[in-house]
Amino acid sequence: MSQEPGLSNLMHEERRFDPPPELAAEANLTVEAYEEAAADRLAFWAKQAERLSWAEPFTDVLDWSDPPFAKWYVGGRLNAAYNCVDRHVEAGRGDKVAYHWVGEPADDTRTITYADLQREVNKASNALVELGVQTGDRVAIYMPMIPETVIAMLACARLGAPHTVVFGGFSADALATRIKDCAARIVITSDGGYRRGSASALKPAVDDAVARCPDVRNVLVVRRTGQDVAWGEKDVWWHEVVDGQSEDHTPEMFDSEHPLYVMYTSGTTGNPKGVLHTTGGYLTGVTYTFWGIFDNKPDTDVYWCSADIGWVTGHSYVVYGPLANGATSVMYEGTPDTPHKGRWWEIIQDYDVTAFYTAPTAIRTCMKWGNQIPAEFDLSSLRLLGSVGESINPEAYVWYRENIGAGTCPVVDTWWQTETGAIMISPLPGVTSGKPGSAMTPIPGISADVVDDTGTPVGKGEGGYLVVTEPWPAMLRTIWGDDQRYKDTYWSRFEGKYFAGDGAKKDDDGDIWLLGRVDDVMNISGHRLSTTEIESALVSHPKVAEAAVVGATDDTTGQAVVAFVILRESAGDGGPDVVQELRDHVAGEIGKIARPRSIMVVPELPKTRSGKIMRRLLRDVAENRDVGDVTTLADSTIMDQIKDGMSTTSED
Numbered sequence: 001m002s003q004e005p006g007l008s009n010l011m012h013e014e015r016r017f018d019p020p021p022e023l024a025a026e027a028n029l030t031v032e033a034y035e036e037a038a039a040d041r042l043a044f045w046a047k048q049a050e051r052l053s054w055a056e057p058f059t060d061v062l063d064w065s066d067p068p069f070a071k072w073y074v075g076g077r078l079n080a081a082y083n084c085v086d087r088h089v090e091a092g093r094g095d096k097v098a099y100h101w102v103g104e105p106a107d108d109t110r111t112i113t114y115a116d117l118q119r120e121v122n123k124a125s126n127a128l129v130e131l132g133v134q135t136g137d138r139v140a141i142y143m144p145m146i147p148e149t150v151i152a153m154l155a156c157a158r159l160g161a162p163h164t165v166v167f168g169g170f171s172a173d174a175l176a177t178r179i180k181d182c183a184a185r186i187v188i189t190s191d192g193g194y195r196r197g198s199a200s201a202l203k204p205a206v207d208d209a210v211a212r213c214p215d216v217r218n219v220l221v222v223r224r225t226g227q228d229v230a231w232g233e234k235d236v237w238w239h240e241v242v243d244g245q246s247e248d249h250t251p252e253m254f255d256s257e258h259p260l261y262v263m264y265t266s267g268t269t270g271n272p273k274g275v276l277h278t279t280g281g282y283l284t285g286v287t288y289t290f291w292g293i294f295d296n297k298p299d300t301d302v303y304w305c306s307a308d309i310g311w312v313t314g315h316s317y318v319v320y321g322p323l324a325n326g327a328t329s330v331m332y333e334g335t336p337d338t339p340h341k342g343r344w345w346e347i348i349q350d351y352d353v354t355a356f357y358t359a360p361t362a363i364r365t366c367m368k369w370g371n372q373i374p375a376e377f378d379l380s381s382l383r384l385l386g387s388v389g390e391s392i393n394p395e396a397y398v399w400y401r402e403n404i405g406a407g408t409c410p411v412v413d414t415w416w417q418t419e420t421g422a423i424m425i426s427p428l429p430g431v432t433s434g435k436p437g438s439a440m441t442p443i444p445g446i447s448a449d450v451v452d453d454t455g456t457p458v459g460k461g462e463g464g465y466l467v468v469t470e471p472w473p474a475m476l477r478t479i480w481g482d483d484q485r486y487k488d489t490y491w492s493r494f495e496g497k498y499f500a501g502d503g504a505k506k507d508d509d510g511d512i513w514l515l516g517r518v519d520d521v522m523n524i525s526g527h528r529l530s531t532t533e534i535e536s537a538l539v540s541h542p543k544v545a546e547a548a549v550v551g552a553t554d555d556t557t558g559q560a561v562v563a564f565v566i567l568r569e570s571a572g573d574g575g576p577d578v579v580q581e582l583r584d585h586v587a588g589e590i591g592k593i594a595r596p597r598s599i600m601v602v603p604e605l606p607k608t609r610s611g612k613i614m615r616r617l618l619r620d621v622a623e624n625r626d627v628g629d630v631t632t633l634a635d636s637t638i639m640d641q642i643k644d645g646m647s648t649t650s651e652d
């Protein structure tokens, strides 16, 4: 693992931050939960499921008779949308705010109560039925951060029609691949959304994708920006089909294992994996963790997670977790620097936000902008901060705690994945003395460990692979349409254990430090991208013969994409703009987030005798280090050729 030298610095981190006494005294999740869960894990999870309303109680907590295919809360029946919305209204909390929605343009805000949400979700459900959506049908959602995105997801959940939300920054190609993979027949989108001060179009990408997906019947379009859109015969305006619908809709109750959604994430091979989450277990996982890790007190807290709904963090901790708990959240459409770099802190001040959850890359960006920016705002409402997406480096942790959290807020560094559905490893805000840089220990109910190559747990002070050793309610159930890939990817490396793909180390106290991916998956700004996916995109360009991609350490984004390409002979030297052309090509194929930070045109790539590209060596070049051991290279002079022959490089 290349992070070893960095790690030894981390392991000397001596700072500890105790939970504030007031928070500890009133904490939802207390130290007893660890013992309770350890004494009887399944009884613990049965109790957590009581946070939900079940139309039909479950008869067994877990059926693990056919591993790795789990069934949680066997025989139970429930409706996810009912649990997120209706039951709060029925309990007399209809006037409670579900979302303070903040648009990017100044003064563009909406307040949405649980009663509002119920009416809107019911109307949208009736509209989807009118468009022919039935239980089990897949619906693709490609939207900006607006209330209709949540409404659309909940309407799908209410009908038992699994949604697949595709991040609005992905390209038409990426959208088409996902629509096809899960055979979605309906796409919900908008004309556009506001980003960085102007209207940014979404519909053209949908038009392009749908042209390649003949089985899509309808595209439901929310009017957000009012910009001009091309209009085809499949297109239907949201306001025309939703607004006139009845505000009543009786939800059907579904089996606990009914599919709730499919979320695509990058794997080590080219095509993304459709991670399937089902209803009862997932909802239990996010409801419990939202309550426990964010210590949510629905009557007094205002919570804000800055993640986009197009990622799993948005699913679990903008939509399902907060709503199932009846919480009040802030939802923000735009970027942190529009119209000024204090926008986030201004929102925290304006809405008296008490808990804020974001990613290390964003924290590092804010750090760069300077302490004086958050200092201009009153952030005294905050009592808890969270981090997710990659390890938070101690410097960013301490900056976050001091400059945003007044030196008193606990920082919960939460490790989890699209596949795990919910937080797995994290400090407990009212219990744990946090160490900057460590996600600490598995939360009550979760069993995880660090093992060596043979699957044996490592001792304190040792490193290895992170595994989850027992099934958990919010676990993925399979890869959509590919049970074998599910088994191979997660359950074959270590017998009977879930292999997360992350390297980790246990420190002398047994606390866990995450070290990044051990496979060919990169983590760019907390988002997963596979090297193969970007290599395929590069090779699809007519000038490229071969490509190798590595993730190089980057101060702001954690890792950055660095590509090495060999041009085809017919392309000559590629021309003066070849690097820009290739960067744009990748952005077009996958999305801007995948655009390489730099591309080096090289005469050769370093390969082993069996033809495997030695990415370790390329990473050395990308990070300007001396190149490591080259003895296994088929041609040991290649690295010199690469360093001498790098003709073009470009950085933003």
Ligand code: PRX
Pocket (backbone or CB within 6 Å): 265, 312, 313, 387, 388, 389, 390, 391, 392, 413, 414, 415, 416, 417, 418, 419, 439, 500, 501, 502, 514, 515, 516, 517, 523, 526, 527, 528
């Ligand atoms: O490598 C780990 C890193 O992000 C991966 C999961 O990515 P994704 O499925 O996109 O979900 C991101 C949000 C849950 C993990 O395999 N990761 C996530 N959180 C942390 C982390 N690495 C270290 N510390 C974390 N807190």
